[in-house]
Amino acid sequence: MKPVALAIHGGCGVMAKSDLREEEWEAARADLAASLRAGWAVLSKGGSALDAVEAAVVVMEDSPHFNAGYGAALNENAEHELDASIMNGADLDAGAVSAASRIRNPVKAARAVMEKSGAVLLTGAAADRFAERCGLEMVAPDYFTTQRRQDALAAMKEHAKAGTAAAASEAEKHGTVGAVALDADGHLAAATSTGGYNNKPEGRVGDSPIIGAGTYARDGVCAVSGTGQGEFFIRHVVGHEIASRIAYRGETLEMAANGVIREDLKSYGIGAGAVAVDGAGNVCAPYNTAGMFRGWTAGDGALYVASHDEVFCVETLEASA
Known part of the structure; x- marks a missing residue:
């Protein structure tokens, strides 16, 4: 049986365990599990890795627990x-959108850019108009707003006034969602997908697109x-750098x-994390913060989710064909 695998993250901007009630943590983990199920439903039927990552990210964009789509910064x-x-x-x-404000699921717009535009990246109002022409669901900008993000914005503005922005918690600063997959065809x-960081300058574009x-x-x-912190991911070209270490230095995915x-990013004192999968189906989810929303499943169908150090095996899904 050819290996298949799926891994997701909901951002390394995770608050301390004491900042939320246990039922709130459980709700966030439940949405991670739902994201994995959506992606696995594609892979387990022989579908493409591309369809799987899109499906997984859409679920997290629709969840208020993560900084992407509904609930964005x-x-x-x-x-x-x-x-x-x-x-x-x-x-x-590849395809991408940046600084969009009306696209319910930006990852779907990125897919449309890749397949229908002849471009790689569309930005701002032009990205919104393109998505609308493609028939994607559009929403009023306030659809994305939640009380948690309003509170985080207020906290970051207070940090800015006091000159303590660097000391803000990861949850106050930023967050992102993402997915990686290997399908049965190899x-x-x-x-x-992301809303960027709270209180970011107008027009700022990070590493996600x-x-x-x-x-x-x-x-x-x-x-x-x-x-x-996207600026450092851009400077270090993090995704390509990880791939290059594997391709040119012979390192394992984990290394x-x-x-x-x-x-590499440690000396900057920034929060950073990633999920990655290689051609053999190995999965890695490193982070250097107190926690990172994350989850993964592979050929045996066991579904794992986590926010901090403890990893939960939620269930065993139908094994891939």
């Missing part, structure tokens, strides 16, 4: 500017989706991903 003007990308490891085709894919930085996939090597997330 607010910029300095209390507005939403959403970024997303998707990449097909089979042919290195193809890899990755997708990432930048191919090679926050999202990267190459058949036979690996697929990567990152989360953290490469840990080397970038836990070593």
